Amino acid sequence: MLDLARRLAERVPLRLGVLSKVERGFALAEGRLDKVSKAAPVEVDARMDVAEGFRAIVNACLRHFRLNERLVTERREAEALHQARVAMRRLRSAFSLFRPAIRDDRYDALREELRWFTGTLGDARNLDVFLTRKAGEGVALDQEALLAAREWAYDQVVGALDSQRFRDLMLELVVWLEAGDWRGRRKARAPLGEFAEERLDRLWRKVRDGGRELESLEEEERHRLRIEVKKLRYAVEFLAGLYRSAAPAQKRYAAALEGMQESLGHLNDIATARELIGRLGLAHAEQEPAAADPDEERRHLGDAAEYFQRLGQVGPFWRQASSA
Numbered sequence: 143m144l145d146l147a148r149r150l151a152e153r154v155p156l157r158l159g160v161l162s163k164v165e166r167g168f169a170l171a172e173g174r175l176d177k178v179s180k181a182a183p184v185e186v187d188a189r190m191d192v193a194e195g196f197r198a199i200v201n202a203c204l205r206h207f208r209l210n211e212r213l214v215t216e217r218r219e220a221e222a223l224h225q226a227r228v229a230m231r232r233l234r235s236a237f238s239l240f241r242p243a244i245r246d247d248r249y250d251a252l253r254e255e256l257r258w259f260t261g262t263l264g265d266a267r268n269l270d271v272f273l274t275r276k277a278g279e280g281v282a283l284d285q286e287a288l289l290a291a292r293e294w295a296y297d298q299v300v301g302a303l304d305s306q307r308f309r310d311l312m313l314e315l316v317v318w319l320e321a322g323d324w325r326g327r328r329k330a331r332a333p334l335g336e337f338a339e340e341r342l343d344r345l346w347r348k349v350r351d352g353g354r355e356l357e358s359l360e361e362e363e364r365h366r367l368r369i370e371v372k373k374l375r376y377a378v379e380f381l382a383g384l385y386r387s388a389a390p391a392q393k394r395y396a397a398a399l400e401g402m403q404e405s406l407g408h409l410n411d412i413a414t415a416r417e418l419i420g421r422l423g424l425a426h427a428e429q430e431p432a433a434a435d436p437d438e439e440r441r442h443l444g445d446a447a448e449y450f451q452r453l454g455q456v457g458p459f460w461r462q463a464s465s466a
Contacts, residue, residue, distance in 0.1 A: 176213070178210060178213060178219065178221045178222045178225055179206060179209035179210055179225060180206075180225060181202070181203075181206045181225075181228065181229065181232065181379070182202060182205070182206065183379075183382065183383075184198055184199050184202045184379070184380050184382075184383065185198055185202075185383060186198050186199070186334065186380070186381060186382075186383040186384060187383050187384065188333070188334065188335045188384055190333075190334045191330070191331050191332060191333060191334055192240065192243045192329060192330050192331070192332050192333075192334050192337045193243070193324075193325050193330040193331065194334070195240075195334040195337075195338075195381075196236065196240045196243070196244060196319075196330075197319055197320075199236045199240075199380045200233065200236055200315075200319055201319075203229050203230075203232045203233035203236060204229075204233070204312075204315075204316075206225065206228070206229035206232070207226050207229035207230060207233070210222040210223075210225045210226040210229070211226060211303065214226055214296075214299060214300070214303070215300050215303055215304075218296045218300075220270040220273075220274075223263065223266055223267055223270065223296075223299065224267060224270070226263065227260065227263045227264075227267050230256065230259065230260040230263065231260060231372070231376075232376050232380075233256060234253070234256050234257065234260060235372070235373050235376040235377065236376070236380065237249070237252075237253050237256065238373060239341055239345075239373070239376075239377050239380070240341075242329055242337075242341075243324070243327060243329035243330045243332070243337065244322075244324040244327075244330065245324070246322060246323040246324040246327070247323060248314070248318050248322060248323070248324075249324065252311070252314065252315055252318060255307075255311045255314075256311070256315075258307075259302060259308055259311060262298055262299055262302040263299055265291075265295040265298065266292065266295035266296050266298070266299050268414050268418060269288070269291055269292045269295055269418065270292070271411050271414070271415075272288075272414070272415050272418055273288070273292070275411060275415065334381075334384065335384055338381045338384055338460065339460050339461065341377065342374075342377055342378070342381070342458065342460050343458065343461075345370065345373055345374040345377055346374060346458055348370045348374075349367070349370050349371055349374050349450075349453070350453075350454070352366070352367040352370060353367070353402075353447075353450040353453070353454075356443070356446060356447050356450060357443060357447060361409075361413055364406060364409060364410075365406075365410055365413075367406065368403060368406035368407060368409075368410060371399060371402050371403045371406060372403050374399060375396065375399040375400060375403055378392065378395060378396050378399060379396065381460075382396075384460070385459060385460055388459045388460070388462055391456055391457075391459035391462060392459050394452070394456050395453060395456045395459050397452075398449045398450075398452035398453045398456065399449075399453065401445070401448075401449040401452075402446050402449035402450055402453065405442045405443070405445040405446035405449060406442075406446050408438075408442040409439060409442050409443065409446075412438070412439060412442075
């Protein structure tokens with residue numbers, strides 16, 4: 143089946159569709175085809191096994207991505223690129239979350255290809271963020287160089303989307319999802335709820351341990367903590383349907399995770415902006431790249447610490463739900 147799909151893709155630039163004819167018709171009539179789409183809730187429940195849960199999550203991520211793809215290629219719309227990148231990051235987080243159950247002989251290759259493609263979106267997104275924040279305040283930026291850099295970065299994104307490599311990745315991913323060897327593994331047939339609790343526990347421990355040392359972490363260590371927070375946030379969102387009885391606690395926990403991720407993300411944006419100014423030559427030659435405002439950095443760090451305290455106050459709600 144994969145070989146046939148590959149042969150077709152070599153002759154015709156196939157794209158995976160995520161809307162039925164009826165859905166497309168309603169979306170067209172309501173003007174939603176030209177709007178940026180955010181991630182929708184994933185439909186999982188306690189009756190599912192691990193394989194069913196993983197399949198639902200991956201399909202939701204692919205749908206999220208495809209709904210924004212056209213706005214990236216045709217309009218080079220910043221928010222559409224952001225959502226497409228979020229979709230890919232969520233997909234990679236799903237791979238990490240379900241790794242013990244799905245790691246077969248194709249897992250590593252698919253994960254690396256997803257990493258490659260997600261990486262092609264990075265420069266364009268970083269430049270979009272740079273354009274909307276004040277990291278360059280006090281520096282006479284070379285606007286022409288900045289806009290040229292953004293155009294080049296989007297050229298790379300569009301080129302990747304139009305590549306045979308990317309089409310092969312999407313086809314292989316879908317075929318593997320439906321018929322991969324991983325589906326026959328014992329862990330893939332286990333109840334989703336039991337598996338989810340163990341994985342959420344593991345992610346929470348990493349965030350908890352890093353958060354306790356938050357204010358003393360170096361820049362790179364904070365970056366790694368932000369990634370762990372993001373993984374936990376996505377996992378909580380993916381698996382929310384399992385914990386409807388703990389919905390109020392789940393919402394508070396998710397909100398604290400989102401706040402902590404955003405605060406750490408602002409710190410990362412500051413570091414990225416500084417790096418972009420130097421790497422792309424956006425400042426005039428006689429000037430040094432602008433340093434971040436220390437007060438701004440302290441504020442974001444304090445916000446992250448406050449959100450971490452809120453996480454601890456809620457605690458692992460999934461354990462509370464299972465014991466209720």
